Amino acid sequence: MALLQISEPGLSTAPHQHRLAVGIDLGTTNSLVATVRNGISIVLGDEHGRAMLPSVVHYSSDGSIEVGESAQALLGDDPVNTIVSVKRFMGRGLADVGDTGRLPYRFVERVPSSEQSASGHGMVQLRTAAGIKSPVEVSAEILRVLRLRAEASLGGELVGAVITVPAYFDDAQRQATKDAAKLAGLNVLRLLNEPTAAAIAYGLDNASEGVYAVYDLGGGTFDISILRLSRGVFEVLSANGDSALGGDDFDQRIHCWLLEKNNLSALAPHDTRLLLTLARTAKEQLTEHSQTRITALLSSGELIDNVLTQDEFQSLSQNLIQRTLQPLRRALRDAKLTVADVKGVVMVGGATRMPQVQLAVGDFFGQTPLTNLDPDKVVALGAAIQANLLAGNQGGDDWLLLDVIPLSLGLETMGGLAEKIIPRNSTIPTARAQEFTTYKDGQTAMSLHVVQGERELVSDCRSLAKFELRGIPAMVAGSARIRVTFQVDADGLLNVAAREMGSGIEAAIVVKPSYGLSDADITRMLQESSQHAQDDMQARAQREQETEAHQLLEVVQHAVEQDGQLLDQAQRAHIESKMVLLREALQSKNQPLIKRSIAALNEATVSFAQARMDKSVTQALSGKNISDLEIKS
Amino acid sequence: MSAADFDLSENYFQLFGLTPSFEVDAARLESAFRALQGQVHPDKSAHLSDADQRLAMQRSTLVNEAYQTLKHPIRRARYLLSQHGVDTQEETNTVMPVDFLIEQMEWREAVADAARSRDAAALEELDARMKTDTRELERQLAVKIDAARDYVAAADMVRKLRFMEKLAEEIDSAYDEIDR
CATH class of the missing domain: 1.10.287.110 (DnaJ domain)
Incomplete structure (x- = not known):
């Protein structure tokens, strides 16, 4: 039904109403929700007017869950059950987490389910007083609080949300984020890269043109994006970063310094948490002051009392800052640009408040970085602006966002080598097909290992999934032609399809996500979260489905009236019969039947929709000099 | 679909x-x-x-x-040639002029040397020379395709450009090595 709106932008298919949409910055340290109200993007506060929700979740043995400030208050007393910086565990295995001893959690290596990779990998999980929790579930708690905050503030149900992710997040991390949003009852309009969201907020605010670098150092992730802004188009030229580097690491450096200064080794979880909290405070103090004093009484009775100066902190954190400069150089090279081409540098993320970070970035680019937008809020503000656009509220005054995939996608070939199928910094959505053949007579199955990363060896790349293709017709070795298609959608998520070209047989794909959750996991989690008004969700889903059915009928009706000449009699009769069936299904209130009938009508109109799209593209391009076709800014 | x-x-x-x-x-x-x-x-x-x-x-x-x-020039040329029924045979045709191959080997050794000695200035110089040579090849390719319509000769040049592209990739990873 979309095409109708694309073909005839002036004609409205439904009475115009403002659709409630939000942008959510799901941060390592803090999370925010924002929306566009009266044309202006604003961050929504809680009942006390606080904009930032600490990304902290506490689990009690009675099953109750605290999120945000109230959870943070329990951090000192119950560090094991109070999860902070959960974003660092999203889509990550135990081995990725590194030195687990530095963190006060009880990690559980995921037990591979039948659908899980046999290699035993899997997303790390946390044992809490309320049972074992996956990072996806913990993140969903944070998102749920933000959803409820937005619904209370906006006075209605949300049409959808744009959730931001670090640009350098890989497929497993992105998928985990999307799963968390689903679990929190959110309709994900788009996963949006954080630096891109910041660029939208900044670019639209300042009507900027030219090449900009967005340096985004968050609580746990680092991104650098190079964008070209021109005439209402935001084109990401390259993205790079480190999805395990952020403000947290600066806290860790101070923490380690404290341990060293006081000759401490293994600490109780309470003490570890106490020192980490003090380290963070010290870091923040050093933004404004030249030195800070750290005092603490450990559970052993030992007293800590140290003074840390800005100079000392700078030398402690020097190599962390250096680690951000390498991705920067690489991003510029990938964009085929030099420092001189960069017109402005936008600073994003709370950690960019550190003076040594601003100095190093300023030095690198030879210009003072821009800090006129609040680095804590700019991502959420940009996400809200994009959500408003995606929800269809923007009218004609819109812009185009062209983003890229940050890491190459490939397949394992003989000898454990990774062959790149889609190179990094490809504009999304994108697709690439590759053909494979069988190496044995009568071979009917084939297994493929999908990896992401830039390194030559599969073992140095991130394993995303293993696929088994079954049902290949038995043939002589080398005569089957299996075409495997990688499709990356606008969220940066990968889908793989396979087909035997000779016979046209669609090979069945069994997906074994290496770190992600299987559909069965998601279903189980949804069932388990019964306390979150499952009935309500079901009722909502029904209403949404019925609304969708009505809209679809209206739009198809309009399309047939408008462009019926594109259909032959049989096609027209086919579409009309599916419309009748959908109307009957709506009468019967039979939800599964409505769902099937919507799908059937959608299916029946696909070629019609394509014909209309072609017509509109032809119309748009005919009779005009192509160079006159410009995007309105 | x-x-x-x-x-x-x-x-x-x-x-x-x-x-x-x-x-x-x-x-x-x-x-x-x-x-x-x-x-x-x-x-x-x-x-x-x-x-x-x-x-x-x-x-x-x-x-x-x-x-x-x-x-992208190489992809554009490949696409144009395929429209004229000419396969660039980048995987199969390995016959290249000897002097071209020797030059390529010298390039690669120079890049490896620069990476080993972490000599960014030398690498930048190689990078600049590689870009100049690539542009020259592209200019010649334009003449072969657009003016001479000699698609077979053009395919030879695409294969040469493919060597240059691989060289560019090597220079890129050499930069990464120096950065590390």
């Missing part, structure tokens, strides 16, 4: 309203690309049905693919 076998137009040049040739007006290509993406990008149909979003993704994917093909 998969994105791969989806055909929006007969050829990529047509899609962007350009005449098929190796020399392209980059500004015109870009503005046509943006105009098309402005219509088909999935962001334009994010509030619509799943079927519409799927279709938008396929259209947008194809427009991206077409744009990338025409934007």
Whole structure:
């Protein structure tokens, strides 16, 4: 039904109403929700007017869950059950987490389910007083609080949300984020890269043109994006970063310094948490002051009392800052640009408040970085602006966002080598097909290992999934032609399809996500979260489905009236019969039947929709000099 | 229907309203690309049905693919030659002029030396020379395709350019090595 709106932008298919949409910055340290109200993007506060929700979740043995400030208050007393910086565990295995001893959690290596990779990998999980929790579930708690905050503030149900992710997040991390949003009852309009969201907020605010670098150092992730802004188009030229580097690491450096200064080794979880909290405070103090004093009484009775100066902190954190400069150089090279081409540098993320970070970035680019937008809020503000656009509220005054995939996608070939199928910094959505053949007579199955990363060896790349293709017709070795298609959608998520070209047989794909959750996991989690008004969700889903059915009928009706000449009699009769069936299904209130009938009508109109799209593209391009076709800014 | 076998137009040049040739007006290509993406990008149909979003993704994917093909000289040449029924045989035809191969080997040794001695200045000089040589090859390729219409000779030059492309990749990873 979309095409109708694309073909005839002036004609409205439904009475115009403002659709409630939000942008959510799901941060390592803090999370925010924002929306566009009266044309202006604003961050929504809680009942006390606080904009930032600490990304902290506490689990009690009675099953109750605290999120945000109230959870943070329990951090000192119950560090094991109070999860902070959960974003660092999203889509990550135990081995990725590194030195687990530095963190006060009880990690559980995921037990591979039948659908899980046999290699035993899997997303790390946390044992809490309320049972074992996956990072996806913990993140969903944070998102749920933000959803409820937005619904209370906006006075209605949300049409959808744009959730931001670090640009350098890989497929497993992105998928985990999307799963968390689903679990929190959110309709994900788009996963949006954080630096891109910041660029939208900044670019639209300042009507900027030219090449900009967005340096985004968050609580746990680092991104650098190079964008070209021109005439209402935001084109990401390259993205790079480190999805395990952020403000947290600066806290860790101070923490380690404290341990060293006081000759401490293994600490109780309470003490570890106490020192980490003090380290963070010290870091923040050093933004404004030249030195800070750290005092603490450990559970052993030992007293800590140290003074840390800005100079000392700078030398402690020097190599962390250096680690951000390498991705920067690489991003510029990938964009085929030099420092001189960069017109402005936008600073994003709370950690960019550190003076040594601003100095190093300023030095690198030879210009003072821009800090006129609040680095804590700019991502959420940009996400809200994009959500408003995606929800269809923007009218004609819109812009185009062209983003890229940050890491190459490939397949394992003989000898454990990774062959790149889609190179990094490809504009999304994108697709690439590759053909494979069988190496044995009568071979009917084939297994493929999908990896992401830039390194030559599969073992140095991130394993995303293993696929088994079954049902290949038995043939002589080398005569089957299996075409495997990688499709990356606008969220940066990968889908793989396979087909035997000779016979046209669609090979069945069994997906074994290496770190992600299987559909069965998601279903189980949804069932388990019964306390979150499952009935309500079901009722909502029904209403949404019925609304969708009505809209679809209206739009198809309009399309047939408008462009019926594109259909032959049989096609027209086919579409009309599916419309009748959908109307009957709506009468019967039979939800599964409505769902099937919507799908059937959608299916029946696909070629019609394509014909209309072609017509509109032809119309748009005919009779005009192509160079006159410009995007309105 | 998969994105791969989806055909929006007969050829990529047509899609962007350009005449098929190796020399392209980059500004015109870009503005046509943006105009098309402005219509088909999935962001334009994010509030619509799943079927519409799927279709938008396929259209947008194809427009991206077409744009990338025409934007990059080697891919553009490969595409043009294939339209004229000439395969560039980059995987199979390894016959290259001896002096060209010797030159390539010298390049690679120089890049490896620069990486080993962490000599960024030497690498930058190699990078600049490589870019100049590449541009010269592209200029000659334009003459072969657009003026002489000698597609077989053009295929030889595409293979040479492919060597230069690999060299560029090696220079890139040498930069990374020096950075580390």
